[in-house]
Amino acid sequence: MEVVTEPLQAGSALANDYIHHYEKVVPLYGEDYHQDITWIDRVQWLDNTEDRRVNRHALVDILKQYNEKHNSHAAVYTSLQLLEKPGTLVVTGGQQSGLFTGSLLVVYKAITIIQAAREATKRLNRPVVPVFWIAGEDHDWDEVNHTYIMTDEMQQPSKLALHKYTNSRSSVSYTPVSTEEWERSIRILSESLPDSDVKGSILTKIQRCIINTDNLSNAFANLLGDLFGEYGLVLLDSADPSLRKLEAPIFQAMIERNDELGRAYRSAADHIVSLGYNLQADVSDDGANLFYIHNGNRLLLMKQDGKFMDRKGLVTFTEEQLLDMLQVHPERFSNNVLTRPIMQDSLFPVLASVLGQGEIAYWAITRQxxxxxxxxxxxxxxxxxFTLLDGTQLKYMDKYGITFQDVQYRLAERREQWLSDQDTLNIDETFAEARSAFEKLYEPLINDLGKLEKGLLTLGQNNKGKIIDQISFLEHKSKEALEQKHAAALLQWDRIGTTLFPMGKPQERVYNIYQYLNHYGLSLIKDLMDTTVDYLEEHRVILI
Structure with missing residues (x-):
């Protein structure tokens, strides 16, 4: 694989400054991750604060049970054995569950976590374990129930969606998916993927991983384990009820100090806005930043007049009542986007957390x-x-003299210019001259006829309009003929766009990994791992 760095348009100004102009955002984050001393200081702080996190042995027992079900690999077992020992650190990152793992960025996040843990192990000369945090407690089904495949027939992204059979706003990990629905989704995937030497093997793997699961999170975990378990990646579902008893003291602290936390989030949000950045997460003045599970629905709690309640008034608790409920039913409590980072670091000795740009931006709200x-x-x-680019698309790009940046910012403009260059008849100019010549000849005639009879002036003007319309119609047909003549070339232009920036978005945010495994073979994950050994924050185009 050949690799080149190419700038990718930033999705967040704050995240872009964090990565490239850290001096601008120091007050929001603290120490610069580029500096070795930052890593050393973090290790020392973690060593000195072991008692501030949950018991390692209890946590590892839960992780062993979960990974034995969904991610049973010798390398994972080794990671868990290491994690149980004092001094072992963690590099973590997370993502919502996604259909067939979702978009490529999920795979890239897993790769980053693994590679960063390996690099930290060498840099610090101590064990660092990779952990993937599955955000199964999230309830936004429409964000996670689909993925995209580019089919040979359509030459554009085709959406594959998973249906649910309940209207409840339950966590994704508690939203049931029937065997029939899994079978339907696999059948659609099979129809979408072009035939290849490995298609049968891929479908067999996927079917084995998901056909007997009853929710999207478990299927996601099984597939992620199949792809990365051999690299020792430990999986955790944030909705795992076994975790809640361990997390209860942290939820208790969040409830008891809820007002302080709310003020901290609000203060940080105001600071971010004052620096000219947009907020990437809602910060409500009356938000409790916790969810409560009630009758299968995940309700966001607010804090009003000293009481915790949801906006519809379905549940209302005093602080004492909420704490009592926590002791009896810890499984009913759930983090929101701003408290999840705190919960993560209360469970694990987190050396570093791998985040996407949107996450980097909203984490700035959490420092205080x-x-x-x-x-x-x-x-x-x-x-x-990363962006994956095969030889065919690169050949087309070379053929038409377009760069990655052209595709990212001005593909339509370059395509139109290329088509114009093929127009030997100068269609626009020729028809403009024809219209002008016609009007020059016809306008005096209309005026003269109007002197003969007033009604002829109106008739002549109407007739002129119809003739101009016919000239424009012929011009349009001429351009269609030009496009048809170069249809094969224009299809190549369009394929470049739908390959690199489908729907106007970076490839990694749209397409599914199994599309590429089907095309390039089951060794693709290993090839990507071998190619990305060195951590780089710059976007890379990988020529396969």
Missing amino acids: AFEILNLKMPIILPRMS
Whole structure:
């Protein structure tokens, strides 16, 4: 594989400055992750604060049970054995469950976590374990129930979606998916993937991983384990009820110090806005930043007049009542986007957290909240970013003299210019001259006829309009003929766009990994791992 770095348009100004102009955002994050001393200081802080996190042995027992079900690999077992030992650190990152793992960025995040843990192990001369945090407690089904495949027939992204049979706003991990629905989704995937030497093997793997699962999170875990278990990647589902008893003391602290946390989030949000950045997460003045599970629905709690309640008034608790409920039913409690980072660092000795750009931006809201709970924001490591480019598309790009940046910013403009260059008849100019000549000859005639009879002037003007319309119609047909003549070339232009920036988005945010495994073979993950050994924050184009 050949690799070149190419800038990718930033999705967040704050994240872009964090990565490329850290001096601008120091007050929001703290120490610079580029500096070795930052890593050393983080290790020392973690060593000195072991008692601020949950018991390692209890946590590893839960992780062993979960990974034995979904990610049973010798390398994972080794990672868990290491994690159980004092001094072992963690590089973590997470993502919502996605159909057939979702978009490529999920795979790239897993790769970054693994590679960063390996690099940290060498740099610090101590074990660092990779952990993938599955955000199964999230309830936005429409965000996770689909993925995209580019089919040979359509030459554009085709959406594959998974249906649910309940209207409840339950966590994804608690939203049931029937065997019939899994079978339907696999059948559609099979129809979408072009025939290849490995298609049968891929479908067999996927069927084995998901056909007996009852929800999207478990299927996601099985597939992720199949792809990365051999690299020792430990999986965790944030909705795992076994975790809640361990997490209860952290939820208790979040409830007891809820007002302080709310003020910290609000203060940080105001600071971010004052620096000219947009907020990437909602910060409500009355938000409790916790969810409560009620009758299968995940309700966001607010804080009003000293009481915790949801906006519809379905549940209302005093602080004492909420704490009592936590002791009896810890499984009913759930983090929101701003408290999840705190929970993560209360469970694990997190050396670094791998985040996408949107996550980097909203984590800036949490720094003060970490400190309120006697914690310290971990090192934030930007997820590595890639675009996969095969030889055929590169050949087309060379043929038409277009660059990656052309495709990213001005493909339509370059395509139109190329087509114009093929127009030997100068269609626009020729028809403009024809219209002008016609009007020059016809306008005096109309005026003269109007002197003969007033009604002829109106008739002549109407007639002129019809003739101009016919000239324009012929011009349009001429351009269609030009496009038809060069249809094969224009299809190549369009394929470049749908390959690199489908729907106007970076490839990694749209397409599914199994599309590429089907095309390039089952060794693709290993090839990507071998190619990305060195961590780079710059976007890379990988020529396969």
